[in-house]
Amino acid sequence: MRIGIDVGGMSFKGGIVNPEGEILYTHVESTAGLSGYLPMEEKLFILIDELLAKAKDQDWSIESIGVGVPGLADVESNLVVYCTNLGWNNVPLGTHVKARYGLPTFMDNDATVAGIAESAKGCTQGASNSVFLTLGTGVGGGIIVNGKVTSGSHNKGSEIGHMIVGENFYDCNCGNNGCLETFASATALMKDFQRRIEAGEATGLCADVDGAKSVTAKEIFDGAKVGDPAADAAVKRLAKYLGIGLANVVNMLDPEVIALGGGVSKAGDFLLNMVEPEMRKRLVFKEGKQTRLEIAQLSNDAGIIGAAMLANYK
Amino acid sequence: MRIGIDVGGMSFKGGIVNPEGEILYTHVESTAGLSGYLPMEEKLFILIDELLAKAKDQDWSIESIGVGVPGLADVESNLVVYCTNLGWNNVPLGTHVKARYGLPTFMDNDATVAGIAESAKGCTQGASNSVFLTLGTGVGGGIIVNGKVTSGSHNKGSEIGHMIVGENFYDCNCGNNGCLETFASATALMKDFQRRIEAGEATGLCADVDGAKSVTAKEIFDGAKVGDPAADAAVKRLAKYLGIGLANVVNMLDPEVIALGGGVSKAGDFLLNMVEPEMRKRLVFKEGKQTRLEIAQLSNDAGIIGAAMLANYK
Numbered sequence: 085m086r087i088g089i090d091v092g093g094m095s096f097k098g099g100i101v102n103p104e105g106e107i108l109y110t111h112v113e114s115t116a117g118l119s120g121y122l123p124m125e126e127k128l129f130i131l132i133d134e135l136l137a138k139a140k141d142q143d144w145s146i147e148s149i150g151v152g153v154p155g156l157a158d159v160e161s162n163l164v165v166y167c168t169n170l171g172w173n174n175v176p177l178g179t180h181v182k183a184r185y186g187l188p189t190f191m192d193n194d195a196t197v198a199g200i201a202e203s204a205k206g207c208t209q210g211a212s213n214s215v216f217l218t219l220g221t222g223v224g225g226g227i228i229v230n231g232k233v234t235s236g237s238h239n240k241g242s243e244i245g246h247m248i249v250g251e252n253f254y255d256c257n258c259g260n261n262g263c264l265e266t267f268a269s270a271t272a273l274m275k276d277f278q279r280r281i282e283a284g285e286a287t288g289l290c291a292d293v294d295g296a297k298s299v300t301a302k303e304i305f306d307g308a309k310v311g312d313p314a315a316d317a318a319v320k321r322l323a324k325y326l327g328i329g330l331a332n333v334v335n336m337l338d339p340e341v342i343a344l345g346g347g348v349s350k351a352g353d354f355l356l357n358m359v360e361p362e363m364r365k366r367l368v369f370k371e372g373k374q375t376r377l378e379i380a381q382l383s384n385d386a387g388i389i390g391a392a393m394l395a396n397y398k
Numbered sequence: 399m400r401i402g403i404d405v406g407g408m409s410f411k412g413g414i415v416n417p418e419g420e421i422l423y424t425h426v427e428s429t430a431g432l433s434g435y436l437p438m439e440e441k442l443f444i445l446i447d448e449l450l451a452k453a454k455d456q457d458w459s460i461e462s463i464g465v466g467v468p469g470l471a472d473v474e475s476n477l478v479v480y481c482t483n484l485g486w487n488n489v490p491l492g493t494h495v496k497a498r499y500g501l502p503t504f505m506d507n508d509a510t511v512a513g514i515a516e517s518a519k520g521c522t523q524g525a526s527n528s529v530f531l532t533l534g535t536g537v538g539g540g541i542i543v544n545g546k547v548t549s550g551s552h553n554k555g556s557e558i559g560h561m562i563v564g565e566n567f568y569d570c571n572c573g574n575n576g577c578l579e580t581f582a583s584a585t586a587l588m589k590d591f592q593r594r595i596e597a598g599e600a601t602g603l604c605a606d607v608d609g610a611k612s613v614t615a616k617e618i619f620d621g622a623k624v625g626d627p628a629a630d631a632a633v634k635r636l637a638k639y640l641g642i643g644l645a646n647v648v649n650m651l652d653p654e655v656i657a658l659g660g661g662v663s664k665a666g667d668f669l670l671n672m673v674e675p676e677m678r679k680r681l682v683f684k685e686g687k688q689t690r691l692e693i694a695q696l697s698n699d700a701g702i703i704g705a706a707m708l709a710n711y712k
Contacts, residue, residue, distance in 0.1 A: 236651055369470060
């Protein structure tokens with residue numbers, strides 16, 4: 085059995101996972117109101133202690149601890165280099181967990197971890213080459229090549245959300261212009277919809293420019309499904325640039341399958357049917373066997389399962 | 399010893415290469431005037447026969463035959479799927495070579511093969527993760543992850559030249575708009591320079607619009623070095639988009655080193671000094687250890703050396 089921990093902005097979710105990627109037990113520790121690393125580390129230890137106590141109780145042997153973080157983890161030094169949302173900078177999470185529990189400890193970015201979960205138990209299972217994209221507030225990526233997580237020589241790779249795919253009307257948080265994240269995230273969709281309403285495009289989703297600010301990505305997708313003009317145009321634009329980003333991934337890495345996860349992926353087949361042609365028409369090689377494009381199967385549990393399965397992908 | 403064959407538009411170049419990647423003997427067979435696959439295959443056999451006779455003569459044991467092709471090779475079926483310049487379509491090159499000589503036979507795209515040569519004996523030697531870009535008439539790519547060539551699940555990957563990085567004033571041969579190849583190849587540089595002269599930009603490199611058509615990429619680089627206005631603007635645009643393409647590669651794959659080869663790379667440090675800042679400013683993680691950017695060391699011999707070393711990278 086392995087322990088998997090999903091480090092989030094408001095809580096740490098932990099689970100005990102069997103070798104098949106099934107969750108046997110979960111426990112959550114809230115980190116609301118805490119700031120700085122050490123108070124949060126205390127909560128992390130409470131969480132792991134609880135999971136280990138449960139394992140002992142059940143006579144489960146724990147082989148490793150895996151942690152997915154919303155930032156950059158350095159595999160060699162076992163530091164969390166950045167976690168912007170948590171205010172962490174070069175914190176010794178991996179080192180401390182390993183020292184305290186004496187178990188093999190693995191860390192990686194949360195999008196990579198979610199990609200591992202899909203590979204272990206979701207829609208990319210069995211594929212030795214797969215790519216996972218999470219389309220949420222931002223866009224994150226996880227890349228598996230020859231059955232191993234590929235985060236590069238300095239663990240700075242798989243940032244597919246920051247692939248520059250064109251020019252955009254607003255800059256990305258990273259400081260660049262044209263990142264896939266600024267075209268294909270839920271945030272991007274909402275910003276594009278607001279811009280359209282400001283420009284006078286027709287919609288039934290809100291009364292005015294002020295109202296446009298509270299229209300959600302889900303409402304825009306729902307509007308597009310029933311032909312709302314501004315919503316339809318915004319979703320089509322998202323589909324075009326997501327298609328470009330996916331074509332770039334396929335032309336470069338030619339994975340067996342790409343999985344789309346995150347909030348935007350909840351639009352399901354409606355999204356796939358718009359994005360897939362935009363991707364296919366931009367592929368260099370259009371004949372023969374092709375990369376499949378699918379909606380991710382796991383959602384809330386992906387962080388725990390993927391973190392627990394990290395050991396298999398390193 | 400291994401045999402490496404470089405399939406070109408006008409000739410087949412073959413060599414006997416030792417395990418250190420050194421060429422011990424070369425031979426060339428012209429294919430000028432030939433059309434169709436079988437007449438060219440005859441020349442290929444003549445070439446390999448000659449190399450094997452030399453090996454026998456010298457008492458060198460040949461372990462494998464590797465072939466680099468200017469197109470798409472399918473590793474599983476040992477077919478050359480496309481070679482547009484040679485008019486080849488699903489030709490059984492690998493199968494026939496293997497059947498005739500009974501030696502392990504490997505094939506791959508010529509850019510991938512040149513990347514392997516750099517990895518075996520050039521500027522990416524010793525790096526387990528590296529990327530090679532050839533900037534010539536077009537832009538080709540080779541990707542090495544964990545010491546192995548990564549061409550994906552259907553051998554359609556590493557087409558970095560067709561990564562879409564923006565919008566361009568002309569379409570790519572592949573049918574898309576915005577491919578890196580249309581910004582960063584020698585062809586792209588010449589087209590952009592011509593466009594500038596047509597628009598009335600100042601230059602000392604030619605007298606008029608007609609004259610602009612015969613200005614070479616090398617002349618444009620040389621002009622930029624001495625401050626020719628249109629040449630300088632064209633090279634800066636190439637550097638910007640090449641920087642975007644390279645940043646996309648680093649943000650995605652984080653290789654230890656990227657090597658730039660092909661005709662455009664002969665601009666050397668002048669090119670690097672313009673491109674590297676354009677790449678660095680677009681990296682998501684700007685601190686700590688970084689991907690190195692270098693000019694490829696091998697040129698004419700890369701095709702033979704890389705083809706011979708294919709066996710080590712599969």
